[in-house]
Amino acid sequence: MEEKKKRIYRTIMIIVLTAFVTFMLTSFWMYSNFNENNQTLSITENGGLLKELTSSSDSNIEKYLNKIKTTIDKYYLWNNNINEEDLKNGAIEGYVAGLGDEYTEYIPADKMKDYKDNIMGSFVGVGIYMVADEKSDRVLVYYPIPESPAEKAGIKSGDLIISVDGTEYTAKDFDRIASFIKGEEGTKVNLVIEREGERLSFDLIREKITTNPITIKMLENDIGYLKLPSFDDDTANGFKDKVNELQKQGAKKLIIDLRNNGGGIVDEAVDIADMFLDKGKTIYSSVDNKDKKTVTSSKNDPIFAMNVIILVNENSASASEILACSMQDNERAKLVGTKTYGKGIIQTLLSLADGSGLKITTEQYYTPKEVSIHKEGIKPDEEVNLPDTVKSVYRLEESEDTQLQKAVEMLK
Structure with a gap:
């Protein structure tokens, strides 16, 4: 470490x-x-x-x-x-x-601490991952963190955030809404959400949140299922612990769910790929503005030998795509779902002396087969769409999850 x-x-x-x-x-x-x-x-x-x-x-x-x-x-x-x-x-x-x-964006000094905390996966708030939902033009709850104030109060994946402390917000406010939901530990914040046409009000007390969003369960035929919503600081170690836990429960095959995972810290995705790939295999390569090429390869012998299926969709982006393409191109996993988002560039956060910051695009990355996925996405090996009856990709019942069902079928 x-x-x-x-x-x-x-x-x-x-x-x-x-x-x-x-x-x-x-x-x-x-x-x-x-x-x-x-x-x-x-x-x-x-x-x-x-x-x-x-x-x-x-x-x-x-x-x-x-x-x-x-x-x-x-x-x-x-x-x-x-x-x-x-x-x-x-x-x-x-x-x-x-x-x-x-x-690429400038972060004023008074917002840098929250920005860094979000990257590292630790902050004071109510414990929800959010996405901008174009269909509803609202900020949508992607995932309430287990044991967080939001989950305990009953906020669910797929809920639409209508207002925070009486001020209404839309999807265009995604970049700034978090700053209104977060605040001093122990203070109260009111969220009004919409769920299936009904509006509900929640009074929540802000707490220190340390994210550990990886969830697992056992499926039929000795298949372990692992949902990975983001790549925060130390995610790779958490991933390894969860896979080991699944193996203790009898898992001999693995489904990694990267659907709706918008990315995060690329090195965490690299470390996870390293757990499955043979030493020396290319994970991805990148090129900067001087055309300097850097190849990132696996440094260790693999620690997991189980067959793997990775679930992806149109919201799988950035670090998720790096993990997905490295496993696909090296024939270590099959991808199931729909084409990924297509964010094939990397940002670096520069922290300046006055306390402000500049998050700036510094590199474009390529798959192990030297393909740029930027604004193109990754095509899955098995393209499977969800049924038209599914109301939200963020809230799926197992009975209607045709992508998961296909992955289970392929691993039998």
């Missing part, structure tokens, strides 16, 4: 940086220093290089923003109430948004 903590995560893990931040982040000098045992990525300021590193267009941006600021100060009616920090954050957020990349 200690060795793992010393690694640089190539994904949305925290990379600590030294930074000098100007108003529009125009004076960055980025360099990387790599050696075999240690990797650091730093942003530093060097006064003698500022002129050289700031392009004429950057300079024009700064001059234009200064003119806007001067105009606001001179003419804005409520200029005595201007919050300079809010203006700065808004300007930076807008600048980053101009990239047109939905996965």
Whole structure:
């Protein structure tokens, strides 16, 4: 475990940086220093290089923003109430948004702790995983964490979140709704949800939540079933423990359910693939903006030899797709379900000296067969659609789960 903590995560893990931040982040000098045992990525300021590193267009941006600021100060009616920090954050957020990349974003300093906590799988809240549901235009409860305030109160997978503390939200608010649901430990939050046309109100007390979302059960014919909703910190160790537990219960074959798993920490997916693949097999490769290619391969002999089926659907994305493609291309598992989401890029979270952060797309990844899945997805070996009677892919009864039934049939 200690060795793992010393690694640089190539994904949305925290990379600590030294930074000098100007108003529009125009004076960055980025360099990387790599050696075999240690990797650091730093942003530093060097006064003698500022002129050289700031392009004429950057300079024009700064001059234009200064003119806007001067105009606001001179003419804005409520200029005595201007919050300079809010203006700065808004300007930076807008600048980053101009990239047109939905996965690259600026995180202000006051939101970074919650952001990091979410990545690491520990936070204060009510204990629900959420997704933006386009069909209903609502934020949908994907999964209430076992023993969380939400689960204890009766909130279920598939519930639509209508409002938080009296304020209504839609799917477009997905990126910010979590900040209103979370809060100080011991405080109350009200959620109004919609379930099958009925609206229900829940008063919940926020608690410290440590996620452990992996659930398992035994199926017929010595088949173990494992549902993995996300890739949080230490998920791989939890996965190994759960598979060992299934084997003790008599499991000789395994179904891994990655449906609706939107991803998370890529290294956790890599470590899980390593448990099944022969040493030296390619898990995935990636290319950065300098066309530098990095191949990630399995480092250890496999610890699990059982036959595997992986369930996927249109909401299986990112780290889920890395695990799925590595197992499929290396002929270690069959995929059953529908084509995956198609997020074939990796983000890195840069933590800046002022406490803010920049989550930025840094690499595109390829399957072991060197195929890009970005905006394409992965086609399963056995394409199986759910019945038209299924109201929500997030809340399935086993009797109507034709994808699971097909996986069981293939493992008999």
